[in-house]
Amino acid sequence: MIKVLKIHPNQPEPEYICIAAEALRQGKLVAFPTETVYGLGANALDARAVAGIFQAKGRPNYDPLIVHIAETSWLPRAAAEIPLIAWRLAEAFWPGPLTLILPKRSEVPDLVTAGLETVALRVPAHPVALALLKAADVLVAAPSANRFGHTSPTCAEHVLADLGNRIDILVDGGKTHIGIESTVLDLTSSVPTILRPGGVTKEQLTRLLGDVVVQSSVKANGIHRSPGQLQQHYSPRAKLIYLLGPTCQAALDLLHQISQDEINRGHRVGLLVLDEDLPTFNDLSVWVATLGSGNDLWQAASRLYAGMRSLDEQNVDVILARDMGEHGPGLALRDRLQRAATKIVR
Ligand code: TXA
Ligand code: MG
Numbered sequence: 001m002i003k004v005l006k007i008h009p010n011q012p013e014p015e016y017i018c019i020a021a022e023a024l025r026q027g028k029l030v031a032f033p034t035e036t037v038y039g040l041g042a043n044a045l046d047a048r049a050v051a052g053i054f055q056a057k058g059r060p061n062y063d064p065l066i067v068h069i070a071e072t073s074w075l076p077r078a079a080a081e082i083p084l085i086a087w088r089l090a091e092a093f094w095p096g097p098l099t100l101i102l103p104k105r106s107e108v109p110d111l112v113t114a115g116l117e118t119v120a121l122r123v124p125a126h127p128v129a130l131a132l133l134k135a136a137d138v139l140v141a142a143p144s145a146n147r148f149g150h151t152s153p154t155c156a157e158h159v160l161a162d163l164g165n166r167i168d169i170l171v172d173g174g175k176t177h178i179g180i181e182s183t184v185l186d187l188t189s190s191v192p193t194i195l196r197p198g199g200v201t202k203e204q205l206t207r208l209l210g211d212v213v214v215q216s217s218v219k220a221n222g223i224h225r226s227p228g229q230l231q232q233h234y235s236p237r238a239k240l241i242y243l244l245g246p247t248c249q250a251a252l253d254l255l256h257q258i259s260q261d262e263i264n265r266g267h268r269v270g271l272l273v274l275d276e277d278l279p280t281f282n283d284l285s286v287w288v289a290t291l292g293s294g295n296d297l298w299q300a301a302s303r304l305y306a307g308m309r310s311l312d313e314q315n316v317d318v319i320l321a322r323d324m325g326e327h328g329p330g331l332a333l334r335d336r337l338q339r340a341a342t343k344i345v346r
Contacts, residue, residue: 009173033129034068034124035096040053043140044139044140050112056166057143057145060148066122067122068122068129072094079103080106097181097182099196101118101120104116108139122182126176145162147162151235154302180305182198193213197334197335236312238316238318238319240320241318244344255273258345263284268318269286275292290307297329321337
């Protein structure tokens with residue numbers, strides 16, 4: 001039976017933290033909130049506990065996990081080499097939505113890193129996650145707490161819906177703040193490389209690093225640099241059609257046309273768009289999950305996954321979404337929508 005602990009997100013009750021921390025130390029599976037999405041945690045140095053994560057999620061074991069630490073000073077517990085730039089990035093962005101890829105220590109089980117010689121590390125910026133990590137005093141491997149391939153959970157209800165009785169404890173700290181996953185930055189390549197855009201933007205990283213490469217998709221030769229970065233991921237149940245291309249009225253008119261065609265086929269259409277886009281669809285009978293105003297793409301990011309799930313609950317057959325540029329969180333939104341899409345229209 002899963003135990004749900006409803007905890008205060010800013011002043012977590014010590015008795016609940018204690019229960020969850022003890023469970024982690026005993027090799028149990030504990031879902032907990034971070035500032036990005038909910039994570040499904042286990043003691044990273046306990047290979048049997050980590051195997052439980054893969055089993056609960058239905059996750060293939062070629063997809064490595066992020067190891068969560070309570071503070072920067074824990075870095076040497078998992079990383080074998082820590083370049084100066086890693087310390088500088090940690091100082092600038094931790095606790096926060098940045099994951100650093102560094103050479104791993106041999107103590108970190110192969111299962112955590114999918115056999116890679118590197119390990120992904122981050123300090124999450126959430127009072128509950130931090131209290132839990134400190135109290136447990138173990139490295140915590142935690143992927144997003146969803147079934148493999150599904151949208152990431154931004155509230156406890158999403159975790160329950162996906163993992164229900166497959167896990168031991170769910171620490172319910174309400175909605176997560178950022179709503180999309182951390183930025184994964186590889187520091188083992190000659191130029192720091194973004195493997196997954198996320199909660200820390202490319203602009204923020206460029207200001208500190210000077211030069212950053214973005215390589216979030218599958219390489220030309222088909223080899224995944226970040227093995228979990230499968231093309232189809234983060235997906236709702238409904239088919240998702242994603243319009244990639246410059247945003248202008250012509251693009252919205254095309255989306256309107258596609259909606260009309262789908263409705264004519266007898267399909268239920270859901271829109272996952274910005275407030276400003278809605279007037280274009282006034283004449284159509286559609287379900288809407290708004291991402292808020294285009295002036296605030298952070299809000300759009302925080303609503304993305306919940307929007308997909310709410311449209312799925314309306315039993316829509318198809319969800320239509322469009323590109324929101326690549327500035328700030330736009331790049332991460334593009335990455336997630338592209339991977340969630342069953343069809344990309346240009
Ligand atoms: O915001 C987040 O990052 C959330 C919260 C819970 O921290 N976690 C998360 O974990 O999104 P997950 O497992 O869903 O995504 C981990 C990503 C995958 O794309 C994986 O391929 C990449 O990190 N990754 C992990 N270890 C890696 C490594 N050694 N080298 C390259 N990529 C790695
Ligand atoms: Mg995930």
